[in-house]
Amino acid sequence: MTKEKIVLAYSGGLDTSIAIPWLRENYDAEIIAYTADLGQIKDGRGIHNKALATGAKKIYLEDLREKFLKDFAFKSLAANALYEGKYPLISALSRPLIAQRMVEIAKKEGATALAHGCTGKGNDQVRFELTFKALAPELKIIAPAREWKFKSRNEEIVYSRKKKIPVSATKKSPYSIDKNLWGIAIECGVLEDPWKEPPEDAYQITVSPKKASDREKYLEIEFRKGVPVKISGKEEQPVALLEKLNKIGGENGIGRLDIMENRLVGIKSREVYEAPGATILYNAHDALEGLVLDKETFHYKRLVAERYSQLIYNGLWFSPERKALERFVDETQKRVSGTLRLKLYKGNAIVVGRKSPLSLYQENLATYSEKDIFDQKSAQGFIDLYGLPMKIEGEMRRKKK
Ligand code: ARG
Numbered sequence: 044m045t046k047e048k049i050v051l052a053y054s055g056g057l058d059t060s061i062a063i064p065w066l067r068e069n070y071d072a073e074i075i076a077y078t079a080d081l082g083q084i085k086d087g088r089g090i091h092n093k094a095l096a097t098g099a100k101k102i103y104l105e106d107l108r109e110k111f112l113k114d115f116a117f118k119s120l121a122a123n124a125l126y127e128g129k130y131p132l133i134s135a136l137s138r139p140l141i142a143q144r145m146v147e148i149a150k151k152e153g154a155t156a157l158a159h160g161c162t163g164k165g166n167d168q169v170r171f172e173l174t175f176k177a178l179a180p181e182l183k184i185i186a187p188a189r190e191w192k193f194k195s196r197n198e199e200i201v202y203s204r205k206k207k208i209p210v211s212a213t214k215k216s217p218y219s220i221d222k223n224l225w226g227i228a229i230e231c232g233v234l235e236d237p238w239k240e241p242p243e244d245a246y247q248i249t250v251s252p253k254k255a256s257d258r259e260k261y262l263e264i265e266f267r268k269g270v271p272v273k274i275s276g277k278e279e280q281p282v283a284l285l286e287k288l289n290k291i292g293g294e295n296g297i298g299r300l301d302i303m304e305n306r307l308v309g310i311k312s313r314e315v316y317e318a319p320g321a322t323i324l325y326n327a328h329d330a331l332e333g334l335v336l337d338k339e340t341f342h343y344k345r346l347v348a349e350r351y352s353q354l355i356y357n358g359l360w361f362s363p364e365r366k367a368l369e370r371f372v373d374e375t376q377k378r379v380s381g382t383l384r385l386k387l388y389k390g391n392a393i394v395v396g397r398k399s400p401l402s403l404y405q406e407n408l409a410t411y412s413e414k415d416i417f418d419q420k421s422a423q424g425f426i427d428l429y430g431l432p433m434k435i436e437g438e439m440r441r442k443k444k
Contacts, residue, residue: 059160082224139360142174170358226318252296252390269376292319
């Protein structure tokens with residue numbers, strides 16, 4: 044058998060670390076580690092060195108923060124996509140991008156296979172593999188964590204010691220954490236009991252609303268064609284924009300979620316998330332659409348948002364359906380330019396003002412003051428026709444009696 048050359052999605056954590064010696068032993072393989080910085084990396088050098096010390100032949104560590112926001116997170120924001128109406132798809136948006144880059148590197152390196160450290164119970168395995176299948180159907184896919192015999196984290200630790208895998212310098216958290224600029228997903232430990240309130244130490248980037256400032260904090264967000272571009276009048280690049288909003292939002296206790304979630308594989312799980320920046324942006328973006336989109340487009344777009352969120356959640360980013368819906372969303376966003384004024388206060392990001400050159404709001408139609416130009420008489424004919432089916436059915440019922 045010829046030697047495999049495997050590109051492995053590598054985070055530096057326990058699972059993806061033991062995957063390196065495990066793959067080398069079980070597949071007689073050479074490993075190329077791949078790590079994307081989506082805003083979670085503190086010590087890139089450390090990860091680089093650890094991958095090599097663990098037995099990878101080579102590691103690619105790339106800063107994909109801007110691409111992640113522009114090409115993935117902002118697309119989801121434009122659609123107002125929230126899985127099951129709540130989850131801003133933090134992890135779901137990241138996997139297709141990571142997988143896409145892994146495919147590109149695999150082609151460049153002449154690799155024979157792609158691997159990831161996900162178990163068989165989660166969504167992330169599906170997101171990786173559907174992307175691999177769409178972009179490189181010819182490459183083999185290996186999921187060590189679905190194959191190996193380790194039954195617990197403890198057994199994994201024993202194996203990692205045996206293989207002399209360096210222990211990360213960072214303090215071990217009792218939680219499983221997946222972080223990027225769009226937010227953070229926190230699982231495991233005490234959180235697995237849905238009745239138990241998440242302890243304060245589960246939260247990584249937000250303060251408790253109780254501890255947040257008593258002073259209201261005002262801020263403005265400006266969108267250009269559905270994309271957030273300014274904070275309080277100052278133009279910001281995507282990465283800086285999210286860093287700033289995460290910071291201000293976090294300080295005000297904004298964006299905490301504690302929800303039950305239906306995984307694609309059918310398992311229910313209790314999920315804790317923090318997404319301060321994304322929450323501010325979702326509130327602002329939705330409010331702006333309320334001002335600038337016509338009624339029917341606004342309504343129809345809500346149906347699209349639901350479907351769009353499922354496609355992202357289920358790993359179908361590179362599907363024809365998602366691309367087609369993206370075109371619809373892009374068309375609607377041509378009008379979504381304007382400014383929102385928000386009040387941040389103890390866990391809330393409340394839109395308190397909105398303006399846009401493309402606003403469809405007409406004060407002289409909505410007003411109850413003397414500025415009113417609305418023709419009262421036109422409403423009667425409208426209701427006569429709109430209510431015709433109701434009237435006919437009502438008459439029939441009356442006759443029957
Ligand atoms: N339940 C969330 C999702 O499916 C979070 C997943 C977090 N991933 C992880 N490897 N810890 O998107």
